[in-house]
Amino acid sequence: MISVSEALSRVLALAPQPVPEQVVLRAAAGRVLLQPALARRDQPPFAASAMDGYAIREADHIPGAVLAVTGEAGAGHGFAGTLIPGTAVRIFTGAPLPAGAERVVLQEDVLRDGNRITLGGKLEAQTHIRPQGADFRAGDSLSAPRRLRPVELALLASMNLPEVTVARRPEVAFLATGDELVMPGEDPGPDQIIASNGFALAAMAEAAGARVRMLPIARDSEASLQQGFALAAGADVIVTIGGASVGDHDLVGKVASGLGMERAFWKIAMRPGKPLMAGRLGDAVMMGLPGNPVSSIVCAHLFLLPLLAAMQGLPGVVATQRAVLAEDMPANGPRAHYMRARLEDAGGALPRIAPFASQDSSRLRLLTEAMALLVRPAEDGPRAAGSVVEYLTL
Ligand SMILES: Nc1nc2c(c(=O)[nH]1)N[C@H]1C(S)=C(S)[C@@H](COP(=O)(O)OP(=O)(O)OC[C@H]3O[C@@H](n4cnc5c(N)ncnc54)[C@H](O)[C@@H]3O)O[C@H]1N2
Numbered sequence: 111m112i113s114v115s116e117a118l119s120r121v122l123a124l125a126p127q128p129v130p131e132q133v134v135l136r137a138a139a140g141r142v143l144l145q146p147a148l149a150r151r152d153q154p155p156f157a158a159s160a161m162d163g164y165a166i167r168e169a170d171h172i173p174g175a176v177l178a179v180t181g182e183a184g185a186g187h188g189f190a191g192t193l194i195p196g197t198a199v200r201i202f203t204g205a206p207l208p209a210g211a212e213r214v215v216l217q218e219d220v221l222r223d224g225n226r227i228t229l230g231g232k233l234e235a236q237t238h239i240r241p242q243g244a245d246f247r248a249g250d251s252l253s254a255p256r257r258l259r260p261v262e263l264a265l266l267a268s269m270n271l272p273e274v275t276v277a278r279r280p281e282v283a284f285l286a287t288g289d290e291l292v293m294p295g296e297d298p299g300p301d302q303i304i305a306s307n308g309f310a311l312a313a314m315a316e317a318a319g320a321r322v323r324m325l326p327i328a329r330d331s332e333a334s335l336q337q338g339f340a341l342a343a344g345a346d347v348i349v350t351i352g353g354a355s356v357g358d359h360d361l362v363g364k365v366a367s368g369l370g371m372e373r374a375f376w377k378i379a380m381r382p383g384k385p386l387m388a389g390r391l392g393d394a395v396m397m398g399l400p401g402n403p404v405s406s407i408v409c410a411h412l413f414l415l416p417l418l419a420a421m422q423g424l425p426g427v428v429a430t431q432r433a434v435l436a437e438d439m440p441a442n443g444p445r446a447h448y449m450r451a452r453l454e455d456a457g458g459a460l461p462r463i464a465p466f467a468s469q470d471s472s473r474l475r476l477l478t479e480a481m482a483l484l485v486r487p488a489e490d491g492p493r494a495a496g497s498v499v500e501y502l503t504l
């Protein structure tokens with residue numbers, strides 16, 4: 111059995127290079143920007159007013175000064191002339207500052223009478239001007255790679271970039287296998303259960319930027335699995351669920367090998383998730399997840415999500431955080447243990463973490479109550495309450 115970190119590097123070694131594609135901004139949400147995006151213009155493109163008021167010269171900024179209003183500057187239509195000393199131009203938020211103007215006084219701070227304004231007795235120090243390029247300059251870049259959040263879409267839009275280069279979404283085909291499985295809403299036989307894992311896994315993959323195909327459940331026969339693999343043709347990643355272990359009906363490894371899968375590994379020193387396998391099957395990456403619900407979800411978190419990240423040009427890392435152990439724990443065995451745990455704010459710098467008494471990898475409901483996976487490295491010694499440990503969130 112190989113270690114978790116060795117397995118992750120073997121999985122990442124299977125990842126093909128990201129494929130760039132051009133998309134319009136409206137289609138870029140959540141996609142990974144592959145090339146730095148360069149602003150095509152300054153923003154603001156001119157010195158602009160930040161307030162509604164009057165543009166004036168610095169020399170006229172005197173309490174009680176009386177100035178003639180000689181024109182107007184609005185957003186989208188500036189004042190054509192130059193501001194003459196002793197005069198003011200009515201100005202609105204976002205309007206270009208007239209030539210010669212050096213500050214904007216708020217309309218609340220002046221008295222207007224016909225075409226004249228009188229500045230108030232108490233004037234502000236702030237000029238209420240947004241200098242040209244205060245947000246960004248032409249040529250400034252949004253660095254890559256990065257996953258595009260809504261705020262970055264707005265930034266790209268204001269850089270006047272209608273299209274961006276992003277990574278093509280990897281396509282993942284999920285193939286659940288087992289005679290005991292039926293889909294939700296179907297009528298299960300007396301020995302059957304509902305196939306559940308795929309719903310979590312598909313949602314996880316989609317949130318990680320993938321497109322997902324959920325294939326019909328394969329039965330525990332070589333022919334049915336072969337048919338399932340045939341239906342997965344064209345996918346970038348083929349993920350089987352179940353049938354990965356050593357039982358007589360666990361046929362995934364055998365069938366995949368028969369179809370030419372080059373195995374990168376089978377079995378990892380971790381729990382849950384020991385029977386995980388991965389390799390290359392034709393042009394696709396193949397990942398065989400264990401069938402137990404918690405095992406499949408934990409393995410997907412540790413290996414499938416980093417793979418999908420790497421395929422989109424992002425680092426394939428699993429980020430952990432630190433917490434303080436709430437109770438003593440005995441030494442861990444030879445497999446890294448990802449323990450379902452409760453996380454609580456203990457008022458200190460780090461949260462407190464307490465593993466659940468049951469770590470049964472079939473219990474989905476418990477998993478929904480776990481706020482974290484406490485990571486116990488293989489062969490970790492006993493740990494006393496109060497020691498600092500690592501965890502990850504699902
Ligand atoms: N003699 C041994 N037995 C087992 C070992 C072992 O090392 N020696 N490993 C155990 C571990 S650890 C795991 S994990 C499981 C995984 O086995 P498989 O990947 O072959 O999974 P299945 O046997 O097909 O299913 C296990 C379990 O999960 C349920 N299942 C399967 N698919 C789904 C699904 N899509 N949705 C919901 N539940 C699913 C299935 O009904 C079983 O209860 O093997 C241990 N055995």
Ligand code: MOO
Nearest residue numbers: 382383384405471
């Ligand atoms: O490692 Mo299995 O994944 O315990 O349930």
